[in-house]
Amino acid sequence: MVEVRVEEVSKAYGKVAALKGVSQRFASGAMTAILGPSGCGKTTLLRCIAGFLAVDLGRIRFGVDDVTELPPQQRGTAMVFQNYALWPHMTIFENVAYGLRLQKVASDEIHRCVLRVLELVEIGSLSDVETRRPGALSGGQQQRVALARALVVQPKVLLMDEPLSNLDAKVRQRLRAELRRLQKQVGITAIYVTHDQEEALALADTVVLMNQGQIVQTGTPQDIYLKPSTAFAAEFLGVSNQIDGEAEAGRLRIAGQRVPYAGSERGPVTVIFRASDVQIEAAPGTERAETISVCGELEESLFLGAHYRHYVRLPGAVVMADSADPKPMGAVRIHVPLEKVHPYHA
Amino acid sequence: MKLSVRLACLIVALPPLAIVLWLFFLPFLSSAHLSLLREGQWSLRNYWLVWRLYRYDILYSLWIALFSLAVVLGIAIFLCGYLRIHANRPVEFLFKIPLFIPFVVVGHAMRVLLAPRGTLNAVLSQIGLVSMSDPPSIAFGWIGIAVSLIWKNLALAVLLVLGAYRSVDETFLEAARNFGASAFRQIKDILLPMSRASLAVASAFMFTSMLASFSVPLMIGSGEPPQMVMIDVFYRINYQQDYGTANALGVVSYLLAMAVAGYYLRTITKRT
Amino acid sequence: MPASGMMRPTLRMAGFVVAALIIFGPLSSLVIWSFAEKWYWPHLFPQQLGFLYWAKVFQGDMLRALQDGLVIAVVVTALTLVITVPLAYVLARMPIPLKPVILMVFLLPQAFPQLPVFVNSMTLLYRVNLGGKLGGVILIHMVGALVFAVWTMTAVFKSVPETLEEAAINLGASRLKTFWSVSLPLATPGIVASTLLVFLYSLDEFTGTLLVGSPFVLTLPVYMYRTSVGYELQVASVSALLLMVPGIVLLVMLERYMKSEYLSMFGRI
Numbered sequence: 001m002v003e004v005r006v007e008e009v010s011k012a013y014g015k016v017a018a019l020k021g022v023s024q025r026f027a028s029g030a031m032t033a034i035l036g037p038s039g040c041g042k043t044t045l046l047r048c049i050a051g052f053l054a055v056d057l058g059r060i061r062f063g064v065d066d067v068t069e070l071p072p073q074q075r076g077t078a079m080v081f082q083n084y085a086l087w088p089h090m091t092i093f094e095n096v097a098y099g100l101r102l103q104k105v106a107s108d109e110i111h112r113c114v115l116r117v118l119e120l121v122e123i124g125s126l127s128d129v130e131t132r133r134p135g136a137l138s139g140g141q142q143q144r145v146a147l148a149r150a151l152v153v154q155p156k157v158l159l160m161d162e163p164l165s166n167l168d169a170k171v172r173q174r175l176r177a178e179l180r181r182l183q184k185q186v187g188i189t190a191i192y193v194t195h196d197q198e199e200a201l202a203l204a205d206t207v208v209l210m211n212q213g214q215i216v217q218t219g220t221p222q223d224i225y226l227k228p229s230t231a232f233a234a235e236f237l238g239v240s241n242q243i244d245g246e247a248e249a250g251r252l253r254i255a256g257q258r259v260p261y262a263g264s265e266r267g268p269v270t271v272i273f274r275a276s277d278v279q280i281e282a283a284p285g286t287e288r289a290e291t292i293s294v295c296g297e298l299e300e301s302l303f304l305g306a307h308y309r310h311y312v313r314l315p316g317a318v319v320m321a322d323s324a325d326p327k328p329m330g331a332v333r334i335h336v337p338l339e340k341v342h343p344y345h346a
Numbered sequence: 347m348k349l350s351v352r353l354a355c356l357i358v359a360l361p362p363l364a365i366v367l368w369l370f371f372l373p374f375l376s377s378a379h380l381s382l383l384r385e386g387q388w389s390l391r392n393y394w395l396v397w398r399l400y401r402y403d404i405l406y407s408l409w410i411a412l413f414s415l416a417v418v419l420g421i422a423i424f425l426c427g428y429l430r431i432h433a434n435r436p437v438e439f440l441f442k443i444p445l446f447i448p449f450v451v452v453g454h455a456m457r458v459l460l461a462p463r464g465t466l467n468a469v470l471s472q473i474g475l476v477s478m479s480d481p482p483s484i485a486f487g488w489i490g491i492a493v494s495l496i497w498k499n500l501a502l503a504v505l506l507v508l509g510a511y512r513s514v515d516e517t518f519l520e521a522a523r524n525f526g527a528s529a530f531r532q533i534k535d536i537l538l539p540m541s542r543a544s545l546a547v548a549s550a551f552m553f554t555s556m557l558a559s560f561s562v563p564l565m566i567g568s569g570e571p572p573q574m575v576m577i578d579v580f581y582r583i584n585y586q587q588d589y590g591t592a593n594a595l596g597v598v599s600y601l602l603a604m605a606v607a608g609y610y611l612r613t614i615t616k617r618t
Numbered sequence: 619m620p621a622s623g624m625m626r627p628t629l630r631m632a633g634f635v636v637a638a639l640i641i642f643g644p645l646s647s648l649v650i651w652s653f654a655e656k657w658y659w660p661h662l663f664p665q666q667l668g669f670l671y672w673a674k675v676f677q678g679d680m681l682r683a684l685q686d687g688l689v690i691a692v693v694v695t696a697l698t699l700v701i702t703v704p705l706a707y708v709l710a711r712m713p714i715p716l717k718p719v720i721l722m723v724f725l726l727p728q729a730f731p732q733l734p735v736f737v738n739s740m741t742l743l744y745r746v747n748l749g750g751k752l753g754g755v756i757l758i759h760m761v762g763a764l765v766f767a768v769w770t771m772t773a774v775f776k777s778v779p780e781t782l783e784e785a786a787i788n789l790g791a792s793r794l795k796t797f798w799s800v801s802l803p804l805a806t807p808g809i810v811a812s813t814l815l816v817f818l819y820s821l822d823e824f825t826g827t828l829l830v831g832s833p834f835v836l837t838l839p840v841y842m843y844r845t846s847v848g849y850e851l852q853v854a855s856v857s858a859l860l861l862m863v864p865g866i867v868l869l870v871m872l873e874r875y876m877k878s879e880y881l882s883m884f885g886r887i
Contacts, residue, residue, distance in 0.1 A: 358704040
């Protein structure tokens with residue numbers, strides 16, 4: 001168990017800066033998810049930690065050791081790849097045993113370790129792992145083998161690069177739960193890169209949100225979801241509505257309405273709230289306290305299975321609202337409780 | 347397909363097919379036919395002559411082709427491994443050059459370089475490595491032929507093996523590097539086994555082309571036995587007008603090539 | 619890797635020097651020989667350098683060989699291109715019967731030793747009075763050239779996305795119209811690469827030319843062979859250098875303007 005510290009790390013590909021002075025602590029024995037859109041630098045950061053990429057500036061430390069200059073194999077990390085990267089010409093057993101063989105571990109010891117770790121990842125029947133090749137396994141099973149291959153060398157840090165992205169939704173959800181159980185059971189420091197916000201929230205103890213080579217926000221999944229600190233964070237975490245407003249001392253002007261406002265933003269702001277927090281009432285309706293209440297026109301409704309999504313045209317904006325039951329088209333009034341509304345500096 | 351389209355396809359396919367069938371397939375078959383004729387009579391005498399006169403030349407050719415292939419593969423496997431793991435564009439470009447240099451030029455260049463009074467011996471004698479009065483001859487012997495074939499085929503081998511290595515996804519190597527696999531282990535454990543099929547195909551092609559090499563041994567060979575088989579065929583025609591024995595030798599070379607082609611076909615059918 | 623940051627450039631430099639020695643070593647003696655007017659063993663460098671043999675070479679037989687070789691290569695390239703492009707398209711797109719057999723036929727001249735076969739091709743060509751004539755040499759060159767052309771161009775047409783053609787057909791274009799307006803323009807870079815390879819093949823062809831053409835039709839490789847075994851080393855070296863020029867030009871062009879796949883297709887055949 002070791003804490004990973006990244007200090008002021010920068011990395012550029014030619015003229016494109018992939019990481020711009022990133023600093024972050026990855027707590028020992030915890031699962032940290034690095035979340036962000038593609039091209040945000042999350043995979044670059046992971047590969048810098050693994051040692052596959054040399055950093056341009058900054059240090060990387062594992063506990064008290066500075067590993068910045070060390071090649072990958074001397075860092076004590078193990079990596080799990082999106083495409084599994086299981087060697088197709090080796091049997092399942094040989095794949096898992098490879099790391100131990102390179103360390104020149106005795107063969108009966110290898111045998112014991114490999115079978116134990118394969119059992120740990122619940123690969124199922126162990127009888128034919130010495131004859132079957134990974135190509136014969138399903139994607140989910142292959143990723144279990146890849147995980148076993150990473151864990152068998154008892155790495156200090158487990159690195160995972162979108163390990164579940166190639167799997168279909170059902171397998172992904174089951175493996176997600178198992179990954180979490182396994183990581184807690186082994187107690188290893190784990191860093192998990194993903195672009196899927198739901199996956200990050202479900203898996204991690206800490207979520208690190210990245211955008212354009214920088215860390216935007218760090219916090220527990222609950223924090224990140226409930227209190228996104230920027231417009232980007234809010235939008236990336238699935239907050240569906242964004243409308244322009246104007247903040248002044250004690251007042252927020254939004255969609256032609258003035259509502260009380262206690263925050264510190266001033267001037268033009270982007271106001272953000274979730275579609276699920278919007279209520280729809282047939283017009284004319286009544287204004288409510290501590291609520292944005294505006295009249296508009298319900299233009300379109302889509303049935304999405306679990307709920308309906310409505311598109312309501314307001315003066316100067318279209319707002320999405322979710323409800324469990326269908327609503328009639330035409331004039332409506334929407335309500336958004338003020339506590340659910342987040343204004344950010346535009 | 348409509349009849350008109352069928353007809354169009356046929357018309358389009360005919361001229362090139364006709365050329366190859368007329369000037370390659372037909373002569374190929376007539377090789378077999380002529381090899382069984384002696385003074386207008388069916389006879390196995392041509393093959394008997396081949397056995398009596400040329401059996402060592404056949405072994406000699408096989409030896410040169412196998413030796414050159416082994417050296418080419420040995421170099422290409424590790425050179426390409428290095429080029430795959432640490433990209434080195436200038437070196438890669440250099441090794442492509444022989445691909446575009448004709449065999450006759452290679453033969454002549456090696457002749458000038460490796461002859462007893464060639465450039466190599468001149469250089470070595472300056473630093474006292476060879477004696478001027480009795481310079482060793484590398485050209486005009488099997489080593490000269492092998493060196494020329496290796497030099498020329500190395501380019502093809504680098505192209506093919508590097509292509510195969512490049513199609514191995516980087517993550518397979520990273521996974522190994524992650525466990526501390528050295529460059530040598532990455533080549534031996536990952537790149538080589540994962541490119542085995544392409545390597546087999548490349549080897550088959552290179553082996554046939556070396557066995558059938560003509561211009562190189564013609565220019566750098568000694569003119570005395572042992573000779574490569576293609577030289578024997580040429581001399582048999584040119585100096586003795588003995589088409590029967592020449593074609594019998596030809597058929598033997600086809601059989602050797604066919605054994606290799608069979609191996610090639612088995613590899614590609616296994617792959618798909 | 620970060621640990622060996624200092625070592626790497628030195629190693630790379632050393633690797634480059636070794637590679638350059640291996641590649642240019644054998645070729646360098648050609649250059650020296652081509653300028654050597656007097657060179658007595660065992661001197662490291664010629665006693666007298668000059669352009670004497672370069673001047674000598676550009677007259678008489680050599681010039682004729684160069685000329686004939688170019689005429690042959692141009693005709694071979696043009697004919698091969700004209701008959702291969704439609705066939706390659708058919709092989710890449712149409713569900714014609716016996717397709718694997720046809721492709722294998724175009725592999726034969728590469729899969730078997732050429733010399734013993736060409737010995738009999740020579741007899742056939744003499745029988746129709748094409749032996750020792752430009753026409754016969756052109757035909758024997760086309761046998762080998764077709765192998766390159768058919769395989770590379772079929773691969774080129776296969777690499778054109780079929781959906782782009784289907785989109786045109788969907789809008790009412792005929793097969794022929796689609797070929798002219800969609801497939802051919804998209805395949806052009808590959809066809810150009812393949813054409814250049816065919817041109818180079820014909821320019822460098824030796825075995826067939828020697829058998830079918832000699833002694834009446836002379837191309838540069840055959841001329842060079844004769845001078846080399848006749849110990850006219852300077853003349854042979856000048857011809858050898860001239861023979862290398864088109865290949866090097868082509869290599870640089872391919873490296874610069876064309877995708878590397880064309881090169882690997884060339885190798886695979």
